[in-house]
Amino acid sequence: MKTPFEILNIPGDSGDDAVKKGYLAMVKQFPPERFPDEFQRICSAYEMVKTEKNRLKYALFDAGVPDVDELIRDIKDDAQGDRPDLQTLQKQLLSAVHQTMIVE
Numbered sequence: 001m002k003t004p005f006e007i008l009n010i011p012g013d014s015g016d017d018a019v020k021k022g023y024l025a026m027v028k029q030f031p032p033e034r035f036p037d038e039f040q041r042i043c044s045a046y047e048m049v050k051t052e053k054n055r056l057k058y059a060l061f062d063a064g065v066p067d068v069d070e071l072i073r074d075i076k077d078d079a080q081g082d083r084p085d086l087q088t089l090q091k092q093l094l095s096a097v098h099q100t101m102i103v104e
Contacts, residue, residue, distance in 0.1 A: 004045035004058065019049055 005012045010022035023046040032039040048062065049055045 003063070004048040007041060007045035008049070014049075016051060019046070019055075023050070 003012070005014065008019065008022035008026055010018055014022065023042065026042045027039065030038040030042060047054070048058050
């Protein structure tokens with residue numbers, strides 16, 4: 001199931017103006033005369049996130065519980081890019097020890 005932000009094709013941290021622009025762009029793309037079901041979906045999404053208060057309410061009560069496996073996968077993916085390999089760690093450690101010896 002898509003979030004209101006995905007339906008409106010906008011980032012999740014959008015402000016009022018960006019939400020309105022996304023809404024208007026989607027309404028142009030899916031006018032009610034030709035796409036009544038999609039138009040209704042767009043209107044519902046807009047109502048859910050059109051103001052700061054509505055977005056906060058959505059984030060707190062309607063966004064749902066994130067999938068634990070997906071969260072773990074995201075954490076692992078993020079952590080992998082940040083960890084240096086063993087050889088780099090050894091070089092940094094030796095460099096730090098060497099600098100400490102010179103200073104003392």
